[in-house]
Amino acid sequence: MNNEEIARRFNRMASLMEIRGEDTFRIRSYRMAAEAIETWPTPMKEIAKKKGAAGLQEIPGVGKATAGKILELIDRGSFDAWDKLTAETPETVLDLLELPGIGPKTAATFHQKFKVSSLDDLRKFVAGGGLGTVDGIGPKTVERIKRFCARLCSRPPVPADSSNLSVIWPSCVNS
Secondary structure, three states: OOHHHHHHHHHHHHHHHHHOOOOHHHHHHHHHHHHHHHHOOOOHHHHHHHHHHHHHOOOOOOOHHHHHHHHHHHHHOOOHHHHHHHHHOOHHHHHHHHOOOOOHHHHHHHHHHHOOOOHHHHHHHHHOOHHHHOOOOOHHHHHHHHHHHHHHHHOOOOOHHHOOOOOOOHHHOOO
16 A cells, blocks of 8 residues: 555545544544655655554654554555444445535434435435435535436446545436
8 A cells, every 4th residue: 555545544534433423633633644644755665664663653643553553554455443443334424425515414414314325325315305304404405415416327337446436326227
């Protein structure tokens, strides 16, 4: 994994934690570490190989626990805290943040109250008229979400790794 990929994983971890309403201090520490890692001139892999966890801890914002997670990412492409978090809250919930008018609180509401955990789930929820039952979403946001869903269904499927949206819209074909 390169620095950008490691930073992206930490940012996604922070976003999932934010959706879940977890400790803001920990969320901020993941984001700060991600920023430092992404802009650091030396590859994390190289630092880890030469100096181990101690070398990684020389980076501002990277403490002992974060250094351990970086080592795990380099070794196996994931780390235990990420695996545990995504087992409880699917990573696809992050895709909801790509929609205009949906922030962490609204994404959390969709996931926790309505079991919407992907863009395809949201599209089905919208098609079934579910948006009207969501507190805190005004008519303008409802229209933006509907337009977004309609636009995605009108496009050809995109490979999952070609954008931040990790869900292909298979059910648009069957709507």
